[in-house]
Amino acid sequence: MIIDANFFLELFFHQLGLWWVVIPSIFLGLIVGGIPGFSAANTIIVLLPFTFLMEVEVGLVFMIALYCSSRLGAGIPAILVNIPGTAGAAATPLDGYPMAKQGFGQRALSISFVSSILGGLLTTVIALITMPWLARVGFYMHSVEMVVVMLFGISLIASVATKDTIKGLIAGFVGLMIGSIGADHVYATPRGTMGFLELYDGVPLIPALVGLFAISEAFMVIESGSFLSKDRVQQVQNASWAETFYGVRLTLRRWFHVGWTSLIGLVIGVIPGAGAAIASFVAYQQSRTFSKTPEAYGKGHIEGLIAPEAANNGVTAGTLIPLMVLGIPGGATAAIMMVVMQYQGVPTGPGLFTERPDLGYGVFMAMFVTYLLMSFTILPMSRYMSRVTLVSTVYMSPIIIAFTLVGSFVPREYMFDMYLAFGFGVLGYIARKTGYHVAAILIGVILGPLLEQYMLRALKMSGGDATVLFSSTLGNFLWAILVATLILPSWLNKKKAKSEQ
Amino acid sequence: MTKLTMKRRSFIKTGAAAAGGLMIGGGLATPALASYPDRNIDVIIPTREGGGADRLFRAFTSLWKNHMNTNFEPGFFPGASGRVGYEVYMGKYKPDAYSLIFGNMGPEVLNWAVKAPSFNIDDYIYFNRVDTDPGCVFVGAESKFKTIDDIVSEGKKRALNVGTSRLAHPASIGILALGEHTGAKFNLVPLSGGKNTVAGAVTLEMDFCVLTSGSVIKAADACRTMLVFNDKNVAGEKLDNAPTMNDYFGTKLPAMFSARAFGIHKAAVDAHPDRFEMLQKTGKKAFDDPGFKDAFLKSKGFWPYANYGGVKECAEFKSAMLEMGERFKPLLTGK
Amino acid sequence: MSEKKTQKNIKPNVLGEMIIPLFGILFTSYYFFTIIDSPWTAQVNAFIVGSILFLICTLFFIRKFHAVRLNRAVCMLKYDRLLPAMRTRQTGFIILTIGYLLFVELLGYTLATIIFLFSSMSLLDSGRKMATKFALSIIMAGVGYVVFILLFETRLPEGFIEKTLQEGLK
Structure with a gap:
């Protein structure tokens, strides 16, 4: 088979012909992505027998469409009611929710959709072209380098709480301590588990996510009776299609921002085991660092919404690369895809592109087609979805509590996780009431265990020698960038202030 | 393919009362009846749904249920390397032969050697072993090591970093035993799970890795196998015809298996020997059923690893694991 | 002063x-x-x-x-x-949530959810539009039952309603 432009064109139209699989999968993905506790991975597991019965090509297209749209779906409740559906969307409400509270929910959704779709399309094309080289990223990004990448994400703790840095740091470090609960990564010694076996594997993410964001928010918003103030209600009621198009225009004008933040997602996605949460936090942190208006972040900044959404969709293409090229899955969904491919007798790894190039490249083409079809199917929905913010909190708060508590139960099916979500809800509520940033706590809880895992791996490999953290060229280069991104903004600010004087 | 029915979780939830999030199967237990079993049998699976144990369980019980004339209802209790599932089974379920556990005798028994559970480990018995998947030593396709001799001689010069899914694992014990026998230095680095362990070898972050060989076979050309911790390399070419440790080095290491088997309360065996007898007999019949091979292959199992074992084989393996765990305890616990 | x-x-x-x-x-x-x-x-x-x-x-x-x-x-x-501006309604709502967690195992998911939704909506709105709230509570708990228990077969606590429905579905 000759791999040329004609081949790709044929593949494109062929995948487009599978629209009847793609479109229903998109809607299913939106729903499961939006409900905390559900994800593309566990939906595919539940629907595995159907997938086994499908032709391999149809099964793969179904999984890809579900995977891509669930990423997008997770951002919707994150923006409208401050409930990220998955850890990958945990950075989305930082600027998305303030926008919705200002009555710009429709615009925010439109920005989120366009940046996700553009980010997804762009990274898919880049992945298609550069696959063999991108797959090598895993050969260079080892534990030492990943420690620095994690620190990029964790440094966000200091910047999300600009109002009161010391309180931001307290929140972040409390989060990091909570994230340290569980068996140690080397000798499996239980630590800080309070005797609960359910905490041996660490704090489960969904209960933490649901509790800190959704449950505490549900307790907060009943004070006002509405997500929006009175004049904002009017604004949302009167919003027309123009709001959606305005959101599209705003995002398209920032095409470069979408581009580079989605590339961060792609590169982090390629590293086995890294994932969307770290990618979106790092993208947000970088976006803020290089912004001309960093002080506006956290208050409804457009680029603060674009960055995490473009990045977590970039991850989608990224996680498939190690599976396709090397035969090692980059994430949970990719691992399940591997099971399905093996079940159908399709090789994974290098053999895929020689034996079944139509499937190997087809997977990425299916992703491209999914993102393309999403722009026609999902974008128009932003106008109707945003009306959720008009529903009185008298109804919304109890419904949010009931559904998110169940959502926290779903991944492991332990009642314990429901209690845990409530506990995090109370912690989040107290934090909000007393001026601590819940996002800072959450960053600690999500990224803390990852940082520890990589750091311990590096230390264990070096026999406990801490200088290993500065032993690789790429690692040192990343350290330099990290230090620069932490110091440069304040140095530039001081310089600016001086020149203004 | 039709065996994998459309409704994936076929368990019918009659009478499964939940308390503390933990199903209490015995809560609705009826007095001993002549017609055992007169209801579904609960099976605790101490790993995640959709994993290898789940698939193997479904393949085996799809046949076993016909011989037992009842349904097997799985309940998944993942966490703490299987500890949660065992604690739930031993602590919450009544010993009446209406509840079983489907565990992995290798890593889970090693767990007890490292840190004892809250129950007495002799209070349950393994039976109906379904498969044995030996541990192996493997490298990434681009590794400089070509044979196990290369690894051993390099290990004598410097401590080699060895990726493993976790320390208390039969494959980890295997490589520690090799180090002890040859004098090579191996530094075990746990990478949390098989997926990451394969990645550790493929991306060359680790010098080499150890894992159950079933996972290495699935990684196909991405890895090369160097040594198998069994008496015979039954996978042959699939594991690059790698030698076994006992053959090649003349050791007497017990087989380092990941071995899935059913477990039952010892109290249930003592109180209802007839029921246990029936479970064993029908289990063997299910294994020998011609349909089992088909179901096993469809569950993505590697047929040469399907290997039935009765109470005796299971008990021998359990005690071998406990002994090996005890021998290497300082290295597994860091104390 | x-x-x-x-x-x-x-x-x-x-x-x-x-x-x-x-x-x-x-x-x-x-x-x-x-x-x-x-x-x-x-x-x-x-x-x-x-x-x-x-x-x-x-x-x-x-x-x-x-x-x-x-x-x-x-x-x-x-x-x-x-905790500034912590009002009685909020305290009541938090207590109802704790009650939901405690009783969900006893009553089963669906019934506990109906009671929780109805009582907390009534508390937050001082008992207005009771019929609407009751209907909405049943509908939402029903959606939860269909999605979580029937479609995804989640092992949520089961009570009287779930068992009756299960018998009916059989």
Whole structure:
């Protein structure tokens, strides 16, 4: 088979012909992505027998469409009611929710959709072209380098709480301590588990996510009776299609921002085991660092919404690369895809592109087609979805509590996780009431265990020698960038202030 | 393919009362009846749904249920390397032969050697072993090591970093035993799970890795196998015809298996020997059923690893694991 | 006098702000206690993070103590001043949520959800439009039943409603 432009064109139209699989999968993905506790991975597991019965090509297209749209779906409740559906969307409400509270929910959704779709399309094309080289990223990004990448994400703790840095740091470090609960990564010694076996594997993410964001928010918003103030209600009621198009225009004008933040997602996605949460936090942190208006972040900044959404969709293409090229899955969904491919007798790894190039490249083409079809199917929905913010909190708060508590139960099916979500809800509520940033706590809880895992791996490999953290060229280069991104903004600010004087 | 029915979780939830999030199967237990079993049998699976144990369980019980004339209802209790599932089974379920556990005798028994559970480990018995998947030593396709001799001689010069899914694992014990026998230095680095362990070898972050060989076979050309911790390399070419440790080095290491088997309360065996007898007999019949091979292959199992074992084989393996765990305890616990 | 009282009320109560750092310190101390005899791999991360947390909290306490001394803030252990604007409705809603968690196992998911939704909606809206709220509670719990129990077969606590429906579906 000759791999040329004609081949790709044929593949494109062929995948487009599978629209009847793609479109229903998109809607299913939106729903499961939006409900905390559900994800593309566990939906595919539940629907595995159907997938086994499908032709391999149809099964793969179904999984890809579900995977891509669930990423997008997770951002919707994150923006409208401050409930990220998955850890990958945990950075989305930082600027998305303030926008919705200002009555710009429709615009925010439109920005989120366009940046996700553009980010997804762009990274898919880049992945298609550069696959063999991108797959090598895993050969260079080892534990030492990943420690620095994690620190990029964790440094966000200091910047999300600009109002009161010391309180931001307290929140972040409390989060990091909570994230340290569980068996140690080397000798499996239980630590800080309070005797609960359910905490041996660490704090489960969904209960933490649901509790800190959704449950505490549900307790907060009943004070006002509405997500929006009175004049904002009017604004949302009167919003027309123009709001959606305005959101599209705003995002398209920032095409470069979408581009580079989605590339961060792609590169982090390629590293086995890294994932969307770290990618979106790092993208947000970088976006803020290089912004001309960093002080506006956290208050409804457009680029603060674009960055995490473009990045977590970039991850989608990224996680498939190690599976396709090397035969090692980059994430949970990719691992399940591997099971399905093996079940159908399709090789994974290098053999895929020689034996079944139509499937190997087809997977990425299916992703491209999914993102393309999403722009026609999902974008128009932003106008109707945003009306959720008009529903009185008298109804919304109890419904949010009931559904998110169940959502926290779903991944492991332990009642314990429901209690845990409530506990995090109370912690989040107290934090909000007393001026601590819940996002800072959450960053600690999500990224803390990852940082520890990589750091311990590096230390264990070096026999406990801490200088290993500065032993690789790429690692040192990343350290330099990290230090620069932490110091440069304040140095530039001081310089600016001086020149203004 | 039709065996994998459309409704994936076929368990019918009659009478499964939940308390503390933990199903209490015995809560609705009826007095001993002549017609055992007169209801579904609960099976605790101490790993995640959709994993290898789940698939193997479904393949085996799809046949076993016909011989037992009842349904097997799985309940998944993942966490703490299987500890949660065992604690739930031993602590919450009544010993009446209406509840079983489907565990992995290798890593889970090693767990007890490292840190004892809250129950007495002799209070349950393994039976109906379904498969044995030996541990192996493997490298990434681009590794400089070509044979196990290369690894051993390099290990004598410097401590080699060895990726493993976790320390208390039969494959980890295997490589520690090799180090002890040859004098090579191996530094075990746990990478949390098989997926990451394969990645550790493929991306060359680790010098080499150890894992159950079933996972290495699935990684196909991405890895090369160097040594198998069994008496015979039954996978042959699939594991690059790698030698076994006992053959090649003349050791007497017990087989380092990941071995899935059913477990039952010892109290249930003592109180209802007839029921246990029936479970064993029908289990063997299910294994020998011609349909089992088909179901096993469809569950993505590697047929040469399907290997039935009765109470005796299971008990021998359990005690071998406990002994090996005890021998290497300082290295597994860091104390 | 009343003016003075109002003025005093505006001042932030540092005790509320202390809850999170105190929680952090207590938890970290407990955490340290659990790893005293552990290998270094279990300790290194926690000792670094925990020590920094102790340090920041100490700085924070000094700063707040200073503020109280300069009469810029108050330190009072009074329920409604601890968490500003915490109202009775909110307290009631939180109690209902705890009740939901406690009774969901006894009553089963669907019935507990109907009761929780209806009672909390009524509490938050002082008992208006009861019929709408009742209908909405049943509909939402029904959606939950269909999605979580029927479609995804989640092992949620089962009670009278689930068992009756199951018999009916059979």
